[in-house]
Amino acid sequence: MAKVYYNGDVNDQVLAGKKVAVIGYGSQGHAHALNLKESGADVVVGVRKGKSFDKAVEDGHNVYTVAEAAEQADVIMVLLPDEQQQKVYDAEIKQHLTSGKALVFAHGFNVHFHQIVPPSDVDVFLVAPKGPGHLVRRTYEEGAGVPALFAIYQDVTGKAKDLALAYAKAIGSARAGVLETSFKEETETDLFGEQAVLCGGLTSLVKSGFETLVEAGYQPELAYFECLHELKLIVDLMYEGGLEGMRYSISDTAQWGDFVSGPRVVDAKVKESMKAVLEDIQSGKFAKDWIVENQVNRPQFNAINQRENEHQIEKVGRELRDMMPFVKPKKKEAVSAGAKN
Numbered sequence: 001m002a003k004v005y006y007n008g009d010v011n012d013q014v015l016a017g018k019k020v021a022v023i024g025y026g027s028q029g030h031a032h033a034l035n036l037k038e039s040g041a042d043v044v045v046g047v048r049k050g051k052s053f054d055k056a057v058e059d060g061h062n063v064y065t066v067a068e069a070a071e072q073a074d075v076i077m078v079l080l081p082d083e084q085q086q087k088v089y090d091a092e093i094k095q096h097l098t099s100g101k102a103l104v105f106a107h108g109f110n111v112h113f114h115q116i117v118p119p120s121d122v123d124v125f126l127v128a129p130k131g132p133g134h135l136v137r138r139t140y141e142e143g144a145g146v147p148a149l150f151a152i153y154q155d156v157t158g159k160a161k162d163l164a165l166a167y168a169k170a171i172g173s174a175r176a177g178v179l180e181t182s183f184k185e186e187t188e189t190d191l192f193g194e195q196a197v198l199c200g201g202l203t204s205l206v207k208s209g210f211e212t213l214v215e216a217g218y219q220p221e222l223a224y225f226e227c228l229h230e231l232k233l234i235v236d237l238m239y240e241g242g243l244e245g246m247r248y249s250i251s252d253t254a255q256w257g258d259f260v261s262g263p264r265v266v267d268a269k270v271k272e273s274m275k276a277v278l279e280d281i282q283s284g285k286f287a288k289d290w291i292v293e294n295q296v297n298r299p300q301f302n303a304i305n306q307r308e309n310e311h312q313i314e315k316v317g318r319e320l321r322d323m324m325p326f327v328k329p330k331k332k333e334a335v336s337a338g339a340k341n
């Protein structure tokens with residue numbers, strides 16, 4: 001079994017006396033900055049002026065431009081959108097990466113795909129929570145945490161591993177378990193997971209199920225409950241007890257349908273498609289396409305996003321969720337076009 005690090009395995013002292021700059025105050029940024037601060041770390045936030053900046057000030061942080069934060073920090077955690085990182089790194093971070101500092105990421109995309117080439121005299125590592133930033137924050141507040149991966153790309157000081165683990169502990173992840181990986185493995189598995197299963201696979205499965213029922217004449221509200229709302233309740237059981245734990249709670253009829261119909265829907269062809277998705281990630285094709293899409297101001301991303309938001313399942317869902325205040329996002333985790341913090 002892989003070595004899993006927990007709080008008791010971590011030497012906190014390596015973070016003592018170091019200033020951490022959290023660059024970006026979105027989904028991950030706000031969670032890291034608040035958790036680090038409450039764990040006793042010396043934190044500053046670096047972000048451009050706007051909603052995120054104002055929110056970071058409101059949350060009680062010392063907030064600077066990216067360049068000012070990078071200049072004063074020993075540990076620089078880059079929590080900007082992947083597609084923005086190279087530009088901001090070149091303009092505001094690179095010149096402040098003096099010898100012996102640490103450059104840190106929550107996802108290996110830019111380093112692995114050579115968009116950012118760090119200088120050879122700094123530590124470079126990643127601490128990647130395996131969950132959305134708002135849950136990194138929420139679970140920390142509840143006394144728990146989101147598991148994380150860490151990977152060392154460069155260890156100049158000889159302390160990179162200790163520092164990565166101390167960072168992971170300070171954001172709450174060592175309460176749940178921290179595993180060592182490489183930049184390559186983290187980047188490729190994270191991209192695969194979100195595309196094939198967690199986000200892309202799931203939204204396509206949910207929409208296909210919803211459309212199949214509605215096109216067959218069933219009520220959209222019923223299709224929403226069956227194919228989307230109840231999913232959380234089923235996934236919660238899988239989260240707590242794996243597939244077996246979930247199957248313990250469902251009826252034997254459902255379990256039989258799971259066994260005989262599940263593989264008819266997600267069949268060998270789907271697995272072939274998953275392999276093709278993985279190959280595009282491994283070859284760098286996905287990364288190249290995404291970088292180019294951003295260079296031309298995201299025409300496809302924006303068009304698909306608009307079409308998705310107008311799908312019938314979203315309209316029905318908004319109406320139904322308005323009637324269920326208890327499913328509303330906690331605090332300010334609301335869906336909005338603006339800052340994701």
Ligand SMILES: NC(=O)C1=CN([C@@H]2O[C@H](COP(=O)(O)OP(=O)(O)OC[C@H]3O[C@@H](n4cnc5c(N)ncnc54)[C@H](OP(=O)(O)O)[C@@H]3O)[C@@H](O)[C@H]2O)C=CC1
Nearest residue numbers: 024025026027028048050052079080106107132133339340
């Ligand atoms: N979302 C997640 O839960 C996870 C993300 N990650 C990784 O974490 C990193 C951050 O992602 P995520 O938290 O989703 O990012 P978000 O999009 O939620 O937040 C980005 C932040 O960066 C700021 N920002 C954007 N562009 C600039 C700029 N040009 N100059 C200065 N600040 C800028 C935004 O400010 P503004 O409000 O002004 O736009 C915002 O505060 C990525 O590497 C991602 O892969 C890893 C695990 C999970």
Ligand SMILES: CC[C@](O)(C(C)=O)C(=O)O
Nearest residue numbers: 130131132133190194198
């Ligand atoms: C599943 C999506 C994710 O990889 C994540 C929350 O871990 C992301 O990039 O946001």
Ligand SMILES: [Mg+2]
Nearest residue numbers: 130131190194
């Ligand atoms: Mg992920």
Ligand SMILES: [Mg+2]
Nearest residue numbers: 107190191194
């Ligand atoms: Mg990801």
